Amino acid sequence: MHWKTVQQEGLKSNRSHITASCKRYRDRVCRLVLAALLPAMLLMLLAVCRTAQCQPTPFNFPKVNPAHTHTRLLLENALRYAGAAELMTDQTSGYPFEGWNQEPKRGLYLRQFTQLTAIGEWLELLANITAGYADNPYLSRVEAQKQLAHCIDSLLQDQQDPRLSALGLLVNFIGFDNSQRLPPLSEILEKQQFVDAFGPQTAEALWQGMREKGWIIPRLNGREADIKRSAHYGKNNFDGPLAPYADDAMKARVLALMDRRVVQIVFGDNANLSASVAKAIGALLHPECKDDPAIAGLRRRLETFLENQKPGYEHLFDTKTGTFAFGWDATRDRLFGWEDGAGNYVVGHMNYLVNEFRGPLLFVTLRYGFPAEAVANAGFKIKPYRRQAGGDMYTLATWEGSAFQSFGLTLFMQELDNPAWRRILGDTVDIELDYAARNNLPGFLSEAYSGQGVEYTGRIGIPDIAIAEEARITTAPSLYSLGAASQIAPDRIERFLGTNWPVISRLFTEHGPWEGYDTKSGTAIEYQTTAHTLALLLGTIGSAPDAMRRYLEGKGLYDKLLAWYAAGDAMDFLVPEVQIVSWTSDGSPIKLSRDHHSFRIEGRPLQNGRVTLTVPQAGGVNMSGGELHIRYRAKVPLEHALITLQKVTSGPYVPQQFANEIYVRFDASPEKEKEISIPLPATPGLAGTRGLVIAFGRDNEPAPVDVTITALKFVPYQK
DSSP, rough: OHHHHHHHHHHHHHHHHHHHHHHHHHHHHHHHHHHHHHHHHHHHHHHHHHHHHHHHHOOOOTSSOTHHHHHHHHHHHTHHHHHHHHHOOOOOTOOBBSSEEEEEEETTTTTTTEEEHHHHHHHHHHHHHTTTTSSSSSSHHHHHHHHHHHHHHHHHHHHTTTTEEEEEEESSSSEEETTTTEEEEEEEEEEEHHHHOHHHHHHHHHHHHHHHHEEEETTTTTTEEEOOOOOOSSSSGGGGGGGGGSSHHHHHHHHHHOOOOOOOOOOHHHHHHHHHHHHHHHHHHHHTTTTHHHHHHHHHHHHHHHTTTHHHHHHHTTTTTTEEBBBTOOOOEOEEEEEOOTSSSSEEEEEESTTHHHHHHHHHHHHHOOHHHHHHTOOOEEEEEEOSSSSSEEEESSSSSHHHHHSSSSSSSGGGGSHHHHHHHHHHHHHHHHHHHHHSSSSSSSSSEEETTTTTSOOBGGGGGGOOOSSOOOOOBBBBBHHHHHHOOOOHHHHHHTTHHHGGGGOOBBBBBBBEEEETTTTTEEOOOOHHHHHHHHHHHHOOHHHHHHHHHTTTTTHHHHHHHHOOOETTTTTTTEEEEEEEEOOOOOEEOHHHHHHEEEHHHHHHHEEEEEEEOOOOOOSSSEEEEEEEEEEEEEEEEEEEEEEEOOSOOOOOSSOOOEEEEEEEEEEEEEEEEEEEEOOOGGGGEEEEEEESSSSSSEEEEEEEEEEEEEEEOOO
16 A cells, blocks of 8 residues: 555544544543533522522512502511411410410410410411412411411311310310410309308408409409409419418419319300301402312311301390390309399390491301391490581490490401491591591500500590590500501501501511500500401401402302391481470470471470480381481580480390480581481391480480471481
């Protein structure tokens, strides 16, 4: 072979060898590079995945106006309370604690017990998050659903535990002791138990010593006493008159009698829980989640809980009065009550309409098929509030003048779709805003911690719209009733929050806002209760009316509710067919003159003067869901007048204890007519009104009266 050919073949062979070697080298290098880079690449991919998973869920509140910046910020901070679930719930039951504060030195043990209202609200919140009403970075939908299932398990278990329930209703307070759930401590002490245990002489000395210490308040001629536990109560406080009994054995015997556990059933707390369970079911009927089999299972179990409550409510319903008893001490088998002026025991009933249980009472009556009289026999009072700018607004009065008694914890019985309730609740918000503005309050006045030590009281309220005559606390506004108020008047509440934001934002913490603000000291009231924080949350989220409507429609009860809200018929009380009679309760003189369009009452002075207007209809008239219009002239002002709406006496029940009454103020207007417009609630209790009785002036207080009524008519609202 030619050398050149050999050389070319050699080169070709060498080139092939080099090429193969390069390929092997390249492949090796690639493998080495990939081997080196692969862990880093995997770490990068894992980091990206983790970052995606750990991105906090953005806040999303579909029922809240996006433009309401302050409302959303308040809601976002309050949701931190839900984010603190590990700290704020009992891990065995999943129930929320009573509140944040655990301060034994001050007698506060809020993480050692809970109440039914808080449990119900917690169920509602978990259901709302599960259904997408309150997406947040603290508690995911998946985790909320898991916690909801846990709570339902506990409720169904406790409903069958005779230590914690009776006839399907649960005790109002549940204590936590490690993994055990306990019934509440007795609030009543029987003196005979002390006599049996210690003999008459020692028992009397102990009884008087405990009374002096403030541990008990005797009643029923000393046969019983209410127990008052505070920071000065208990084994470390056997001093003063109790010092002779301070040895350990004696202290143990005394406290064993006082700190008995009892099955104590309260209607209002159970009704709150029932309504919350129904709202949780309604939230889980949201189109986004209702077809999920697991969520359908939760709804069925919640419905089982509700159905199991029926025997308990039947036990509490009084067939003589047509109302529910306040509660039942199942341990002693005695209905709740108190001592009257003659020393007799009187059973208490749910017979006043305007309090925080109005919505739950209506729900229980509707859901379990009780007669409408359970609501109709709950009376009300209406009082005037004099605005800062002048003029009166009339609204339903609560016992304590409290905002949360006016609104409830949330509004859910379709009140805002009813023109009468919408008007009344809107006027009440205006009153709360007016009072807050004139007194520089960064919140509304409601039952809460007062800022005075560890005092928790219902005496916080607006005096003008309170029934109770004791002095009100007006320096401890709180935030929680702003939730329900935002359902009624969201724009006005947003403006209120904006105006007071420098103070309100100072109440924010990592676990949600503090209870309220002490205007005397200018400091936060650093307490936090679950029921109040969750009320703020649920009211602001705003889903309750939708949830309850879904529930009622599913049970075929929505139309029945609307029938109970039906407006009455127009009635003119000055037509000739209406009988008008004047009289005085003590026989003192009174002058009545009447023409076709008016009547005049004169008395200078007038004492115990009355005018009765009786309608011709045998069954009375229905004054539900409208306005009472009064047009008048008054030569002298009359600060106090009272209109009583008398009912036809018929039916199987005894007359209601609280009459429906309206307090009226007549300003002086001798020449020009003035008008008063009084909204009346939509309630079956106003059917069968046979007439009006107008009392001019206070009883037994003579006052000059010269009032001419030129119009007096009821006008129903049109939807």
